[in-house]
Amino acid sequence: MARQVIVSLGGAKSTFDIAKVDRSKLYGQRKRLHLDPEGRPCTRAALTEDGSTLIQSGMTAQGYFDSAGRWVPNKELVGLDAEGNPLPEVPSTLGVEQKLEGPVPPERVLDLRVLSVYALDPVEVDDALLASLRNGDVYALPFNYRADYRAEDALLLANDAGDAFALVGYLTDPAWRDPEERIPTFEADDGDDDGDLDFEMF
Numbered sequence: 001m002a003r004q005v006i007v008s009l010g011g012a013k014s015t016f017d018i019a020k021v022d023r024s025k026l027y028g029q030r031k032r033l034h035l036d037p038e039g040r041p042c043t044r045a046a047l048t049e050d051g052s053t054l055i056q057s058g059m060t061a062q063g064y065f066d067s068a069g070r071w072v073p074n075k076e077l078v079g080l081d082a083e084g085n086p087l088p089e090v091p092s093t094l095g096v097e098q099k100l101e102g103p104v105p106p107e108r109v110l111d112l113r114v115l116s117v118y119a120l121d122p123v124e125v126d127d128a129l130l131a132s133l134r135n136g137d138v139y140a141l142p143f144n145y146r147a148d149y150r151a152e153d154a155l156l157l158a159n160d161a162g163d164a165f166a167l168v169g170y171l172t173d174p175a176w177r178d179p180e181e182r183i184p185t186f187e188a189d190d191g192d193d194d195g196d197l198d199f200e201m202f
């Protein structure tokens with residue numbers, strides 16, 4: 001079953017299939033293959049610091065070694081906050097109806113540190129939401145592709161052709177400077193040392 005984004009606006013539910021958009025899908029890709037002397041593809045691996053264990057691609061996705069060299073599988077790992085307290089697990093939002101916030105100001109897009117972009121293929125979409133997106137409105141919703149310890153922020157929008165997308169990342173809090181505020185300047189040092197190198201010292 002395809003993973004879906006399900007949203008509601010004004011009590012009306014809309015469902016989208018999602019597909020991740022990346023550079024390879026937009027521009028294609030080229031891949032450099034490393035071959036051994038017999039022409040067989042090489043695989044990437046790394047040695048642990050003590051040189052006793054060879055780690056192949058994909059092995060670190062299953063767990064980690066602690067400082068004592070004990071293998072810790074991912075299912076035993078927990079998220080911690082800045083004070084070292086365990087964090088509650090945040091479930092995936094896919095397949096679970098999420099209430100849309102908005103329309104939000106379009107400037108919210110500029111405040112989003114985008115990590116992923118998903119193309120949304122309408123399955124069953126409320127006409128009012130579709131018209132609003134095509135009119136340039138932007139909506140916010142929580143997003144978590146898989147269960148972990150921190151949900152991401154997502155913005156739902158559409159391009160001029162009406163194709164819908166979800167921009168996923170974390171909202172930032174930019175600091176703005178008053179245009180009338182003077183930026184501090186530093187006067188040049190009047191000392192004799194002008195910072196030039198004396199090549200005779202070498």
